[in-house]
Amino acid sequence: MKDIIIEIGLITKFAGRFFREIxxxxxxxxxxxxxxxxxxxxSLPLVAITAFxxxxxxxxxxxxTLVEFGAQAWLPKMVSVSLVREIAPVITALICAGKIGSGxxxxxxxxxxxxxxxxxxxxxxxxxxxxxxxxxxATTFMIPILAILADTLSLYGGYLGANIRGVVSWxxxxxxxxxxxxxxxxxxxxxxxxxxxxxxxxxxxxxxFNSNKGTxxxxxxxxxxxxxxxxxxxxLDLLAVQITDVLNLN
Amino acid sequence: MKAESKKEIFxxxxxxxxxxxxxxxxxxxxxxNKVLNGFDFDLHRGENIVxxxxxxxxxxxxxxxxxxxxxxxxxxxxxxxxxxxxxxTTDLDKMRVKVGFLFQSNxxxxxxxxxxxxxxxxxxxxxxTSKMEVNNLVMEALTNVGLPHTVDMMPxxxxxxxxxxxxxxxxxxxKPEIILYDxxxxxxDPITGKEISNLMLEVQKKYNTSSIIISHDINCVKIVANRIxxxxxxxxxxxxxxxxxxxxxDKKVKQFFE
Ligand SMILES: Nc1ncnc2c1ncn2[C@@H]1O[C@H](COP(=O)(O)OP(=O)(O)O)[C@@H](O)[C@H]1O
Ligand SMILES: [Mg+2]
Numbered sequence: 001m002k003d004i005i006i007e008i009g010l011i012t013k014f015a016g017r018f019f020r021e022i023x024x025x026x027x028x029x030x031x032x033x034x035x036x037x038x039x040x041x042x043s044l045p046l047v048a049i050t051a052f053x054x055x056x057x058x059x060x061x062x063x064x065t066l067v068e069f070g071a072q073a074w075l076p077k078m079v080s081v082s083l084v085r086e087i088a089p090v091i092t093a094l095i096c097a098g099k100i101g102s103g104x105x106x107x108x109x110x111x112x113x114x115x116x117x118x119x120x121x122x123x124x125x126x127x128x129x130x131x132x133x134x135x136x137x138a139t140t141f142m143i144p145i146l147a148i149l150a151d152t153l154s155l156y157g158g159y160l161g162a163n164i165r166g167v168v169s170w171x172x173x174x175x176x177x178x179x180x181x182x183x184x185x186x187x188x189x190x191x192x193x194x195x196x197x198x199x200x201x202x203x204x205x206x207x208x209f210n211s212n213k214g215t216x217x218x219x220x221x222x223x224x225x226x227x228x229x230x231x232x233x234x235x236l237d238l239l240a241v242q243i244t245d246v247l248n249l250n
Numbered sequence: 251m252k253a254e255s256k257k258e259i260f261x262x263x264x265x266x267x268x269x270x271x272x273x274x275x276x277x278x279x280x281x282x283n284k285v286l287n288g289f290d291f292d293l294h295r296g297e298n299i300v301x302x303x304x305x306x307x308x309x310x311x312x313x314x315x316x317x318x319x320x321x322x323x324x325x326x327x328x329x330x331x332x333x334x335x336x337x338x339t340t341d342l343d344k345m346r347v348k349v350g351f352l353f354q355s356n357x358x359x360x361x362x363x364x365x366x367x368x369x370x371x372x373x374x375x376x377x378x379t380s381k382m383e384v385n386n387l388v389m390e391a392l393t394n395v396g397l398p399h400t401v402d403m404m405p406x407x408x409x410x411x412x413x414x415x416x417x418x419x420x421x422x423x424x425k426p427e428i429i430l431y432d433x434x435x436x437x438x439d440p441i442t443g444k445e446i447s448n449l450m451l452e453v454q455k456k457y458n459t460s461s462i463i464i465s466h467d468i469n470c471v472k473i474v475a476n477r478i479x480x481x482x483x484x485x486x487x488x489x490x491x492x493x494x495x496x497x498x499x500d501k502k503v504k505q506f507f508e
Contacts (some may be wrong), residue, residue: 110360118319119357123371124343 014206018136021129028134030089035138043099043146047092051150054087055079055157063165072166076176079158084181085189086151090237093196096143097229104135105225108208109218117209132209136201143197144190151189184244192240196233203229268294269328270428270460271316274323278311278484285311286322287484293428293460298450300463300471302506303481307462310354311482313430316462318342330427347375350421350459354432356413358405358420365401368392368420375424391419394456395449410420411442415449422457429453431463435470447473468507480506 059079066072108131111117120127155177162168168176204225211221271293278286282446285308293299303309314320316327318334327334332345358367368388372379379387392398395415405413414434434450435443447470454461465471471478471492478495480488480503488495488503496507 086254114355114360115353118314119353119359120370120374121319122317122346124264124346124374124376125370126339138415226290 009221010210011203011206014209015202016026017128018133018202020237021126021133024129026129031134032137035135038134039096039100039138039142040146042103042162043096044149045126046099047095048153050091050095051088051154052157054091055159056085056161057157058083058087059158059161060164063161066112075162075166076158076168076173077180078202079161080155080180081185083154083158084151086237088154089147089189089196090191090233092147092150093143093193093200093233094198094230096139096146097200097233100139100227101200101225101229102222104201104204104220105138105207105211106222108135108190108205109211109221111211112211113213113217114211132205135205136198139201139204140194140197143200144193147193147196148190188240188244192236195236195240199232199236200229203232270295271462272328273316274326274328276312276315276327277323278308278315278320279323281291285484286315286325288325289481289484290486291479292460295460296454296458298454298461298474300474300475300478301463302466302471302478303464303465307481308484309481310432313351313432313462313464314428316430317346343375345351347377347424347445348427350424350426350429352418352421352429352431352434354436356405356417358413358417360405362405363401364392364397364403364405364408364416364486367405367416368423371420371424377424387423388471391423393415394453395419396421410438411445414438414442414446418449418453425457427459429461430460431461431465433464433466435465435467440469443467443470444473446470450474466506474504 059075062079063072063075066075066078108117111131117127117131120130150250158177159168159170159173162173207221207228211217270294271290271291273289276286276289276291277284288303289312301309301312311320315322316329318337321335325335329345330348332341334342334345337345348405358364362370365388369384370389372384372387377450388401389398392401395418397412397415400408400412400416405416408416418434428442431450435446438446450461450463451474461474463470463474475492477489477491479486480495482502488498488500490498495503498504
């Protein structure tokens with residue numbers, strides 16, 4: 001228990017440093033762009049396929065319940081809300097925690113144990129700015145984009161799902177979806193993905209920067225980066241639900 | 251005014267004297283683990299000093315304090331007239347252009363080619379050079395370590411000895427006055443180790459450097475050392491030439507030469 005509290009304190013301190021370093025001049029734009037490309041490139045296919053399938057599956061599975069109430073006409077309404085508000089953003093964040101979080105943890109971890117981070121320091125480069133700020137910025141920026149993409153693709157999946165048993169025309173489906181979705185569904189859902197992205201980036205970097213010597217140290221960094229950032233995604237999601245509830249945005 | 255003139259005298263003093271690095275009363279501990287306990291040490295211009303010590307005795311900590319990667323708890327580290335623990339980031343960067351560091355694990359950037367690895371310190375220290383000059387400097391440094399043909403390879407394609415050479419080239423590209431070597435031959439086979447030791451001597455002649463070499467490889471020590479310092483219990487336990495220390499009667503000194 002004590003260890004957990006200490007760990008939380010250290011992570012908070014590490015994250016606090018991000019805000020101090022980011023305002024200092026000389027933003028490493030090239031490295032930031034490289035990281036954004038890398039994140040998109042690595043996780044786009046998986047996010048896209050998973051989001052599409054989730055949309056499809058959730059729609060197919062929701063159908064019988066609605067049929068029971070004679071409310072199958074509500075199918076697009078119901079699935080679009082749950083897809084856009086919860087499923088697409090959380091699935092995106094979890095996939096990225098797995099792929100990007102572990103990637104950053106392993107990359108920085110191996111740079112740490114082979115002294116590459118020290119080498120940057122002696123080469124006139126602030127390693128926190130060069131490695132951490134750019135990666136955290138990239139995850140904070142890219143994960144919302146991926147989530148919006150996932151929203152869209154899961155709705156396409158939903159369309160296919162709605163047409164497997166019943167018949168819903170293309171126009172009817174989309175007009176129902178857009179009638180249902182209001183700003184208060186989309187804005188909080190996108191906003192929380194910024195926090196997901198930040199959490200994934202910070203945890204990956206923190207674990208990498210603090211890995212121990214030895215190869216199992218690097219593997220462990222990658223592993224615990226995934227575990228902690230996935231957990232954080234759920235905690236942040238819970239918080240987001242509470243906050244939107246309190247603000248009465250629904 | 252007064253302070254300034256004092257500083258001038260101080261600088262004059264160090265330029266005239268022969269010492270490029272001078273460490274006094276250095277203390278460094280990690281929690282309960284007292285690593286350095288009042289270490290004193292001088293490096294003279296043109297000299298190759300080997301610091302001998304057991305694994306975990308604080309050799310790496312010592313040179314990481316010199317380059318400013320670690321901040322000592324107490325003591326002064328005078329490098330080319332500046333007290334390292336008191337330098338701000340800008341002055342530290344200026345000092346690091348003049349002091350090269352060869353890491354034990356080479357620390358070549360995995361994601362970059364050999365050329366990009368060598369360009370990194372040049373670009374990062376904002377040394378104004380044209381593209382052509384950068385290329386010339388890269389090729390010059392690589393030629394001096396005997397590996398000009400590896401310029402477009404990735405570090406993962408190189409052997410251990412080649413990586414060591416490339417890492418040395420990356421240190422040399424800034425034409426440092428002092429080079430700090432952290433166990434340059436550890437992990438290499440004896441023949442490659444000997445090649446690296448000879449290369450260090452060549453570099454010393456060509457670049458006119460002074461060096462601190464951390465090692466416990468006695469073959470390397472024999473080749474490169476002008477003087478040896480033995481680090482035990484965080485103190486400078488003994489110092490002397492290879493022959494002097496080899497013939498020492500002291501048990502703790504002797505064990506390094508067996
Ligand atoms: N960053 C650090 N944090 C805590 N302890 C450290 C750190 N760096 C080194 N030490 C400890 O200092 C001691 C000396 O380490 P080091 O200088 O690496 O030994 P060596 O002489 O083999 O190079 C070791 O006991 C090591 O555990
Ligand atoms: Mg060491």
